[in-house]
Amino acid sequence: MAGPEKEKRKLPKPSFPQILKKTSLAFLAMIPMLVSIIGLVGLLQVTVSPERLSSVFSGNALTDTLVGTLSGAVAQGNPVVSYLLGGELLAQGISLYAVSAFILSWVTLGFIHLPVEAEVLGFRFTLYRNVSAFFITMLVAVLSSFTVQALT
Numbered sequence: 001m002a003g004p005e006k007e008k009r010k011l012p013k014p015s016f017p018q019i020l021k022k023t024s025l026a027f028l029a030m031i032p033m034l035v036s037i038i039g040l041v042g043l044l045q046v047t048v049s050p051e052r053l054s055s056v057f058s059g060n061a062l063t064d065t066l067v068g069t070l071s072g073a074v075a076q077g078n079p080v081v082s083y084l085l086g087g088e089l090l091a092q093g094i095s096l097y098a099v100s101a102f103i104l105s106w107v108t109l110g111f112i113h114l115p116v117e118a119e120v121l122g123f124r125f126t127l128y129r130n131v132s133a134f135f136i137t138m139l140v141a142v143l144s145s146f147t148v149q150a151l152t
Helices: 003-008 016-047 050-056 061-075 079-091 096-108 114-121 123-151
Strands: none
Touching: 016 079, 061 096, 061 123, 079 096, 096 123, 114 123
8 A cells, every 4th residue: 555545544543531431440340359369368477378389389489489380380460460479478488489480470370261272273372382381480580580699
């Protein structure tokens, strides 16, 4: 298409009220998720003591990364929510390795959605994507933790 024809096909710029309405609706759609995760964090704090959490996470970089990756992959959720949960886990004394791995696998891995992903994208692709994402998640979590420790 030439320049003048392309100019004719431009979409109209949305007005501020339209943008505000769309943003408000997106925020309202997120409120149930945020309220539920805050409730889950509260429930976690009441039912799981810091001693129990620290017994699951040994402080060893490799095992904490592995446990964090597996728990995030099983739990899978929204990226915005993972930061809230990650902050609470750090406040409970969980290592940065575990929390980094948890947040990364929460977003990139999805054991819950494996059957649907395999159906839509194929079993082979799903297997390769999840196996590579598993190992890359662990690598990035360790490297991120090293970087943060080096900078502080």
